[in-house]
Amino acid sequence: MKGGNPVKIAICDDNSIMREELRVLLEEYYKSLDVVIEQFASGEDICQTVSSQPDRFDCIFMDIEMSGIDGLTAAKQIRTFNKNVPVIFLTSYREFAADGYEVNAFRYLTKPVNEDKLIEALDKLKAKGSSEGKVIVSDGKKEVILSYEDIIYIKSENVYLRLFTLKGSFLVRRKLKDQITELPAMYFMQVHRSYVINLNHVSAFDGRNVTMDQGHLIPVSDKWKSELPIRLAAYLREMK
Template sequence: MKIAICDDEVNFQKVLREKLEAYYGILAVEIEVFSSGIDFVERFKEYPLEFQMIFMDIEMPYQDGIETSKRIRKINPSIPIIFLTSHTELAMEGYEVDAFRFLDKPLRMERLMKTLQDFDNLRLLDSKIELQDGERTRVVNWVDIQYVQSENVYINVYMEDARYLIRKKLSDMEEQMPKQLFYKPHRSYLINLGFVKSFDGKKIMMKNGNEIPLGRGKRSDFKISLMNYLRILG
């Protein structure tokens, strides 16, 4: 994931970068810093899909964060913009450009964490996968997949109102899946934690009434994964 920080305060750039790298892990995120809204817009014009999230200081010389964001919205109307300001009265102007969140300076860690969690939820709910169903390619949301079951060199992908038989390895499907959303309770299954109704030491009951085996020794690990899911998406 790539994040842009647009802020003219060098010390603040450093602090925010360190917090983002600590949250996501230094290998999971790439952060690029811009000290001018003008410079950022020039880059954004050329590469409008390069960044997944923008931290934007409202108060910058020459071209402030509001004006910069108006230019961004003409290029990409949906990218999440998180405004940063030490004057909270300026935050109201951010509604003109559909700001994702507002954070006041100096940063409060709990507010930043909540913002990042909300952003992760948004990404998770919007993410999709292509399924090659015979000669058709179907695009489905990950959140709509209830569970996946392996069947020799095929997998069954179960949705609420459909089942697709796809030539694909379960392990390959697992690599693509959002880790916060899915869990592997048994070597032959991957389940969407959002469709879990109940469980005991041997099986998981899904909301559609199907029972999924829970591998020996996986109960504690499954409970942790389920709690993490509820924390992230709850």
């Protein structure tokens, strides 16, 4: 994806028609966001892929009733390689739902998939991603997924914020004081009324300005000059 990583989704279902119908719905939902959808016809195939690339997918849609390895068994195997990837089960039988707790299922969708229920699940998934340190911004043409680690610093520009990141610069309509409350305090610090920095990207501090990765020079106000070295030291201790 231009300026960021695409959303990577796997669909595992031994019914090719069901896979294709779900693919169309997913592409419609993510129409303004780059999305890569991979299809698997068996539990064996997706387990083989995840075993070699545990972090390949951001979400997995898994049919429960499949020939060979069923979806629940496949999900258990996937959990040995990736304990956190959201798994959304597809099933024609609601009684399977209780079994999903063992593999930390994110959601269940009955087949054929209802578009409204799918949108609800994907909205919840997006909210979950935001709460775990991801933010969705726009580059003017497409939406881009960023992790907080990608952000070098944030600059307030009137009613907008400009996010300077490892993947480019992004402008969002928001107030700095509102954004600060959502950032993890261990990693982010306000150093000026117009600037918030990511401590992970600090390369030097001369008492007046802080030098960030990629050579960005950020002014530090008197209000925060004494606190910055303390916060940097605490951050470095935490990272050891």
